[in-house]
Amino acid sequence: MIRGSRSIQIIGAGHNGLVCAAYLARAGHQVTVFEASSQVGGAAITREFAPGFKVSAAAHLVYMLDPGIEKELDLASHGLEYARTGLQTISLSEAGDHVRFNGDDVDGVSEGDREAMREYRRKMQHFAGIIGGLHNRVPARLGTTDRPDLLELARLAFNIRRLGKNDMREFLRIAGINIYDVLQELFENDALKGALGLDGTLGTMLGTRSNNSVFCALHRYSNGGRYQLPKGGMGTVSNALANAARAFGAEIHTARPVNRILMDFDRATGVELQSGEQIEADLVVSGADPKTTFLKLLGAQNLEAGFAHKISNIRTRGNVAKLHLALGSVPDFTGLDPALSAERLVIAPSLQYVEQAFNHAKYGEHSRRPVMEISIPTLDDPGLAPAGKHVLSANVQWAPRELKGGWSAAHEAFTESVMNTLERFAPGICSQVMHRELLTPQDIESEFRIEGGHWHHAELALDQSMMMRPVPGTAQYKTPVDGLWICGAGCHPGGGVMGSAGRNAARAIIERSGT
Amino acid sequence: MRTVHYHSREHYRDKVFPGPFYSRQKALNVNREWSRWYDYLSVPAYSCSTTEYFAGRNACAVFDLTPMTKHRIGGPDALPFLNRLVTRDVARIKPGRVGYAVWCNDEGQVIDDGTIFHLREGDYRLCSQEHQIDWLMINALGFDVTIVEDTHDVAGLAVQGPTSCAVLKRMGLAGVENITPFGIDFFDFEGTELTVSRTGYTGDLGYELWIDPGHAEILWDRVFEAGELHNIRPMGSDALEMLRIEAGFILAAEDFMPAMQTVRPSHTRSPFELGLGWLVDFNKPLFNGRKALLTEKENGSRYALVKLDIEDNKPANHSYVFDMKEKNIGWVTSAMWSPSAKKNIALATVEAPHGKVGEEMQVEIYYQRELKWSRIMARAKVVKDAFWDPPRRRQTPPADY
Ligand SMILES: Cc1cc2nc3c(=O)[nH]c(=O)nc-3n(C[C@H](O)[C@H](O)[C@H](O)COP(=O)(O)OP(=O)(O)OC[C@H]3O[C@@H](n4cnc5c(N)ncnc54)[C@H](O)[C@@H]3O)c2cc1C
Numbered sequence: 001m002i003r004g005s006r007s008i009q010i011i012g013a014g015h016n017g018l019v020c021a022a023y024l025a026r027a028g029h030q031v032t033v034f035e036a037s038s039q040v041g042g043a044a045i046t047r048e049f050a051p052g053f054k055v056s057a058a059a060h061l062v063y064m065l066d067p068g069i070e071k072e073l074d075l076a077s078h079g080l081e082y083a084r085t086g087l088q089t090i091s092l093s094e095a096g097d098h099v100r101f102n103g104d105d106v107d108g109v110s111e112g113d114r115e116a117m118r119e120y121r122r123k124m125q126h127f128a129g130i131i132g133g134l135h136n137r138v139p140a141r142l143g144t145t146d147r148p149d150l151l152e153l154a155r156l157a158f159n160i161r162r163l164g165k166n167d168m169r170e171f172l173r174i175a176g177i178n179i180y181d182v183l184q185e186l187f188e189n190d191a192l193k194g195a196l197g198l199d200g201t202l203g204t205m206l207g208t209r210s211n212n213s214v215f216c217a218l219h220r221y222s223n224g225g226r227y228q229l230p231k232g233g234m235g236t237v238s239n240a241l242a243n244a245a246r247a248f249g250a251e252i253h254t255a256r257p258v259n260r261i262l263m264d265f266d267r268a269t270g271v272e273l274q275s276g277e278q279i280e281a282d283l284v285v286s287g288a289d290p291k292t293t294f295l296k297l298l299g300a301q302n303l304e305a306g307f308a309h310k311i312s313n314i315r316t317r318g319n320v321a322k323l324h325l326a327l328g329s330v331p332d333f334t335g336l337d338p339a340l341s342a343e344r345l346v347i348a349p350s351l352q353y354v355e356q357a358f359n360h361a362k363y364g365e366h367s368r369r370p371v372m373e374i375s376i377p378t379l380d381d382p383g384l385a386p387a388g389k390h391v392l393s394a395n396v397q398w399a400p401r402e403l404k405g406g407w408s409a410a411h412e413a414f415t416e417s418v419m420n421t422l423e424r425f426a427p428g429i430c431s432q433v434m435h436r437e438l439l440t441p442q443d444i445e446s447e448f449r450i451e452g453g454h455w456h457h458a459e460l461a462l463d464q465s466m467m468m469r470p471v472p473g474t475a476q477y478k479t480p481v482d483g484l485w486i487c488g489a490g491c492h493p494g495g496g497v498m499g500s501a502g503r504n505a506a507r508a509i510i511e512r513s514g515t
Numbered sequence: 516m517r518t519v520h521y522h523s524r525e526h527y528r529d530k531v532f533p534g535p536f537y538s539r540q541k542a543l544n545v546n547r548e549w550s551r552w553y554d555y556l557s558v559p560a561y562s563c564s565t566t567e568y569f570a571g572r573n574a575c576a577v578f579d580l581t582p583m584t585k586h587r588i589g590g591p592d593a594l595p596f597l598n599r600l601v602t603r604d605v606a607r608i609k610p611g612r613v614g615y616a617v618w619c620n621d622e623g624q625v626i627d628d629g630t631i632f633h634l635r636e637g638d639y640r641l642c643s644q645e646h647q648i649d650w651l652m653i654n655a656l657g658f659d660v661t662i663v664e665d666t667h668d669v670a671g672l673a674v675q676g677p678t679s680c681a682v683l684k685r686m687g688l689a690g691v692e693n694i695t696p697f698g699i700d701f702f703d704f705e706g707t708e709l710t711v712s713r714t715g716y717t718g719d720l721g722y723e724l725w726i727d728p729g730h731a732e733i734l735w736d737r738v739f740e741a742g743e744l745h746n747i748r749p750m751g752s753d754a755l756e757m758l759r760i761e762a763g764f765i766l767a768a769e770d771f772m773p774a775m776q777t778v779r780p781s782h783t784r785s786p787f788e789l790g791l792g793w794l795v796d797f798n799k800p801l802f803n804g805r806k807a808l809l810t811e812k813e814n815g816s817r818y819a820l821v822k823l824d825i826e827d828n829k830p831a832n833h834s835y836v837f838d839m840k841e842k843n844i845g846w847v848t849s850a851m852w853s854p855s856a857k858k859n860i861a862l863a864t865v866e867a868p869h870g871k872v873g874e875e876m877q878v879e880i881y882y883q884r885e886l887k888w889s890r891i892m893a894r895a896k897v898v899k900d901a902f903w904d905p906p907r908r909r910q911t912p913p914a915d916y
Pocket residue numbers: 011012013014015016017034035036037041042043044058059060061062063064256257258259287288289292297320321322395444448449450453454455456457487488489490494495496497498
């Protein structure tokens with residue numbers, strides 16, 4: 001690693017921006033981060049949503065965070081602590097016949113399904129490993145004769161080839177098809193299939209029968225897929241990253257929104273803050289989503305037209321809403337041992353149910369009976385709520401960003417659908433609610449400044465992945481504008497609280513920014 | 516606006532429609548042959564393309580260019596929009612002036628060429644060979660511009676040749692002789708505005724007249740009345756093709772493949788490869804293809820478009836080009852026997868590093884005599900200048916011929 005001493009500005013203190021800041025500062029660069037919000041973390045924060053009640057306001061479970069980053073930046077010493085690790089998943093059923101699983105271990109299903117689960121997990125972990133193996137790599141550019149690019153392509157081919165003949169055939173078969181067919185082939189139990197199917201769609205505009213849903217599940221499992229609950233909520237992860245970055249010398253400023261990226265002739269030279277202040281730097285790195293970076297902060301008129309067009313065509317329609325409930329007591333899920341309420345609870349009782357919930361989204365409507373991924377963090381982390389009180393946090397799908405008739409008219413009706421759905425699985429829950437907040441993708445867009453409110457900044461799909469992410473021509477974190485780099489979830493390998501995009505960007509900048 | 520109802524079940528019947536000069540063209544079209552030029556009927560040759568060609572070089576030839584794709588571009592960002600679109604500096608095209616331009620994709624490959632008319636301050640007309648509205652709309656992202664394709668709203672008539680100025684003067688367009696090459700002026704004409712530009716596709720003295728289609732027929736009549744003493748003739752596209760090859764002008768889809776219609780990446784061309792490097796202005800911080808063209812400038816181009824002066828007199832249409840060691844290095848894209856230059860001329864594409872001015876090559880010409888095919892290898896030489904470039908093209912005011 002070459003020790004550098006360039007001045008580098010980072011737009012956005014999302015967790016990827018923070019990771020990038022930490023690695024660049026560690027390499028000796030002078031790093032300054034400008035974050036619009038009053039706290040660091042982007043979509044990985046903890047904040048109050050009702051007096052005395054705190055919640056992870058967007059992302060709520062850690063399962064993708066790169067273990068290498070945790071170690072290299074020594075996040076534990078910077079304050080990262082988990083309230084609990086290895087959460088089980090419970091697929092709730094209205095009747096109370098819940099299915100419980102964690103890794104290969106399944107409860108509440110037939111012997112055949114247990115066997116199938118072992119085979120499914122073996123395969124999926126194996127394939128997810130290929131994808132995971134690429135997370136820490138800067139993708140190859142296509143159509144070049146550059147040696148590092150060719151080696152990177154060869155590596156990808158080799159990893160697929162190394163699977164062996166049968167698995168390779170299977171990988172190529174399922175990577176492009178849909179998770180509905182894959183699960184239907186293997187399993188009997190509806191609740192099990194529903195929960196596994198949800199893994200193929202959560203955070204995307206995909207149903208279980210859409211292609212790319214297998215890819216989406218593989219992405220989710222690519223760092224092992226173990227669910228963990230940070231103590232103090234997601235903000236703890238981001239704060240630890242910010243502390244690490246500061247310890248290496250990075251300066252982090254919050255409540256300093258960037259207005260635009262400054263250009264001198266054909267080069268990015270710094271940023272203009274909303275205050276009007278203009279600050280110069282050798283390099284500018286944006287952790288905001290690609291549309292915000294290129295179309296708002298830079299402006300399409302400062303890009304070549306073909307590139308601007310590709311950026312404007314990135315699919316960024318968010319579809320996950322976030323529900324936060326302040327509860328007077330622990331909800332009572334029908335037939336569920338109260339000791340299990342702290343696990344990852346999923347409302348996806350069958351593939352049919354999930355697919356029907358998605359059908360609405362196809363036509364610009366919200367699901368009448370949505371799917372949900374629920375966590376009640378206060379059971380392990382009581383500090384988030386006043387004594388004896390609880391917080392329920394749920395990712396709710398589908399709530400398309402572009403809703404027919406607009407969200408202001410539908411917000412209340414959708415909240416009712418969500419509450420009615422919960423009530424069917426946990427009768428009486430509505431009467432336990434002291435306060436509630438529902439963030440639609442539109443709210444997420446404005447609170448977190450993510451175009452479309454999209455989980456991944458850019459839809460996670462094969463055609464927007466690896467060397468094509470966010471669009472061909474920027475896959476190596478370098479943009480067509482000299483001096484401007486990108487490092488957020490819109491880059492390879494995508495969204496989720498993982499940090500890989502931030503670290504890869506830092507690596508690419510350290511290795512290639514001189515060229 | 517002439518509205519074309521594509522939703523109508525009958526749309527295919529009038530997909531190709533008669534242009535605003537149709538009644539006049541029909542009366543003069545002795546051959547009764549019509550061709551299609553995008554949405555319009557066009558005339559390949561009214562009677563004899565050679566006669567029409569000679570009218571263009573020795574008197575005055577009139578050509579209907581209404582089907583040429585036309586756009587009106589305005590709004591506060593019209594100039595920055597055009598400057599990002601094309602490779603040259605549009606700020607240097609002052610109001611009342613016209614500039615030739617090419618535009619590229621991000622890879623620096625030519626999408627089309629055309630002319631930018633700066634009609635009045637901030638009000639531009641862009642004429643192009645190919646349909647460009649999709650690309651223009653893609654380019655509009657981030658700019659405060661209005662873009663209208665107004666091909667059907669503007670009738671265009673080219674009046675070209677040595678007596679063209681005299682014809683227009685006789686028509687009563689006072690001061691038309693003061694328009695300099697690539698200049699524009701406006702005239703009152705029968706209660707409407709007639710725009711006249713000193714432009715053309717013939718490489719000679721000539722003008723292009725622009726008017727609303729409702730006044731097309733009377734314009735035609737008045738031009739022909741005034742031209743009677745000046746040997747005026749209608750001209751079809753075959754004759755125009757001869758005139759433009761002599762002038763060394765390239766034609767999209769003939770001398771190069773527009774990048775948008777090209778499937779194989781090696782079949783596109785950059786401005787440098789078309790001999791249009793003089794239109795690329797790297798002093799502008801940004802235009803589509805700038806980065807790629809800078810790289811090409813550094814690393815060299817793949818092809819060159821050359822003008823060939825060929826021995827022998829058989830037109831070298833569709834010929835292969837060889838170097839002196841009989842290695843195939845390219846092919847001819849346009850060719851003719853030039854009556855005015857008295858030379859056998861061609862435009863050809865050759866692979867780098869060939870194409871230097873003065874370089875000797877060979878052209879393999881197949882020709883037919885009374886159905887019998889013969890083949891010759893003719894020597895050819897790369898020349899720098901257009902085959903036809905008379906001083907009167909630049910003279911203001913032009914002499915009265
Ligand atoms: C509802 C929801 C639930 C999710 N649940 C999970 C989950 O449970 N687990 C999981 O792993 N992932 C989850 N995700 C995904 C995960 O949160 C994101 O993929 C990840 O946080 C993105 O991180 P980032 O650093 O790339 O971008 P972001 O976190 O979006 O950070 C970008 C930062 O840039 C800042 N910014 C933007 N514009 C400007 C500007 N002009 N000036 C200054 N700053 C600016 C923003 O304020 C923001 O802080 C969820 C996402 C959503 C939307």
